[in-house]
Ligand SMILES: [Zn+2]
């Protein structure tokens with residue numbers, strides 16, 4: 436197995452990213468979701484509220500790979516890859532390559548941040564609209580990872596903007612499981628944290644969320660300092676949101692099916 440071609444492809448053919456990491460940014464960010472936060476506050480309003488609503492059952496770590504700055508090619512890919520009408524092959528390839536490379540290069544950082552062993556289960560945050568069938572991200576990723584899946588089903592009538600412990604029904608969660616929960620886009624985090632609560636209620640001991648793109652709207656005045664601090668960059672295997680000092684990547688930190 437060689438990861439070099441995947442990283443090379445990411446650096447040559449995929450859209451530029453907006454790397455996450457407070458060490459890189461001259462702007463305050465939320466300690467949970469890395470979104471914009473008022474100066475002097477540790478967490479954003481949404482993460483603070485979710486902590487009140489789901490205390491003790493929230494994700495043990497939330498690790499975004501990149502900011503998804505509205506209007507950029509990367510943010511567009513996060514919608515185009517799952518278009519119900521005509522999913523874009525290039526967007527699907529970019530999202531899959533990024534997720535696999537990140538899990539190989541930084542999975543160990545994520546597990547460490549969540550204080551958990553390598554994951555024993557995989558789950559994907561369902562889309563808010565309750566689209567039928569398997570989630571496009573699960574279809575993309577699950578054939579590549581040697582991880583049994585947990586199912587998360589949206590309960591009828593439970594779409595909302597706040598964390599809702601009853602939004603999802605989780606199944607296939609082994610007692611004491613460590614779950615890798617993947618989300619394509621984090622806006623408020625209500626869906627991902629509701630999914631984490633459902634997984635923990637169903638028996639998961641640990642839940643680590645890997646977010647492909649942390650949504651940022653440049654038109655949101657609260658995001659001004661963060662947007663000003665962001666700069667496009669190519670995928671960097673030596674740096675992620677949770678290890679502040681650049682280091683050389685070691686071997687793959689997650690088992691894959693012959694990537
Ligand atoms: Zn937050």
Ligand SMILES: [Zn+2]
Pocket residue numbers: 540541544674675676677678
């Ligand atoms: Zn890392």
